[in-house]
Amino acid sequence: MNPKPTCILTVVGARPQFIKAAAVARALEPAIAEKRVRHVLVHTGQHYDQNMSELFFEQLDIPRADINLGIGGGGHGRMTGAMLEQLEPLIEQHRPDWVLTYGDTNSTLAAGLAAAKLHRPVAHVEAGLRSFNRRMPEEINRVLVDHLSDRLFCPTTAAVDNLSQEGIREGVHLVGDVMYDVALFYRDRAASRSLRARFGLEVGGYFLSTCHRAENTDDPSRLRGIFAGLALAAREAPVVLPLHPRTRARMAEFGVKPDPGVHLIEPVGYLEMLDLEAHARAILTDSGGIQKEAYFYGVPCITLRTETEWVETVSAGWNTLVDAHPERIAEAIECTSETRHRPRPELYGCGDAARRIVDLLLEGKE
Structure with missing residues (x-):
């Protein structure tokens, strides 16, 4: 009997997340083709303008969202609450092995909260970033999601250090930056x-x-x-x-x-x-x-x-x-x-962050 495929439920909603998800979706393709992974892509609708959303799916060859919640506009509380309300039954339905979330938007926070409350593992791409400015909504989102996450994929050593200072040391992985993967791939x-x-x-x-x-x-x-x-x-x-x-x-x-x-x-x-x-x-x-x-x-x-x-x-x-x-x-x-004459050291890995993320998600799950 073939083992049950690993279910990864990805939640995206805003322009930067589409870019990062493109790299990871590409790295998932072999496992999906071999039926080792079932990938469910959820678009919250946070960015709903044609130039801010649909164009990115077209240009970056991101698989079409399986589900589009169509939630855009409104204040932070209203938007996040509406996302929570619609994400919870989806997570209950699919019972994913991982809820994969990116960055620091309201979509990120809603995905992390919904998954954690339903006791489904959370994986956070771009974990550990800190501006140390709590007036930024993004800072609140990223801090909360990091503390909810089971796997934290850090782009830099500074991000790893930030998590350590907050007492987060388990499940932390320095993988490099998926944005660098994308920049190289699409140059x-x-x-x-x-x-x-x-x-x-x-x-x-x-x-x-x-x-x-x-x-x-x-x-x-x-x-x-x-x-x-x-x-x-x-x-x-x-x-x-x-x-x-x-x-x-x-x-x-x-x-x-x-x-x-x-x-x-x-x-x-x-x-x-x-x-x-x-x-x-x-x-x-x-x-x-x-x-x-x-x-x-x-x-x-x-x-x-x-x-x-x-x-x-x-x-x-x-x-x-x-x-x-x-x-x-x-x-x-x-x-x-x-x-322009300054040295420019390699800070963000070597362009294989997405592959490393996929390997870590499937580790112990197959």
Whole structure:
């Protein structure tokens, strides 16, 4: 009699999670083909815009979600509560060997809570990250899920150390960063999807920016400070800003007008974004994932926050924290040429994090 296949129920809901899930789903394919694994993919619907969700499934060859909960919008409590309500019966139905969750969103928290309350093992990809800023909803989510998890897959040694300091030492594995897996895998395909010609951008001749975190978008003074800093950057080179829907709404609400040198464009696909990142003069962002991708491609990063989960990029001299201060943004831009001459040590593994995660999930389960 063939053994019962290992059931892995993956929960995703937001753009960064689609990217990470693509790498792990690819690593699962051989075991699925051999019927050693049954993989159930649940999309909460947290990102429901075409450019924020469906496009990623298409570009990254992520298997279509088996279940889409269609939960998007609303406050943190309402969204998380609705996810909990719908995830619980799914977990009871499938009784997975692992509930696999990624990152630090409301979808992450809901998956971890629902599984733990039903006594199903939780595995957390990108465990151990800390900004040490409890005002960030993401920080609350990641801390809680780490303390609920049975397997914690850490991208860096700093993440392992953070967990140890909180007393979490069992089930902790340093696997590297699945985002690095994806960046390597899609590098050539990204070049074929370049938007640089459409926007008249020369290699190294523009700045790329993103701004989406609530701490920046929902505070009028911070949002104005960031756009004042982008205006200073635009004196040196054009600034390209793929605009998150929330940022667009807050700009309209607060009357924030971009400088003519700051070019607002619609959100772009992951592959197009990788190409824009790889050829920018520097990147100005409040996104955790983009900070790392800048490092992968050897592009200086200027982070529009007071802290980062990716402290090793700051220590290496490739990432500068500037908060929302225009003058500090301008000072950081002046240093970007010097940054490119710094050593860039391997911080995120060697591109096999997804395979290592799958091996650990199946260990003792087959």
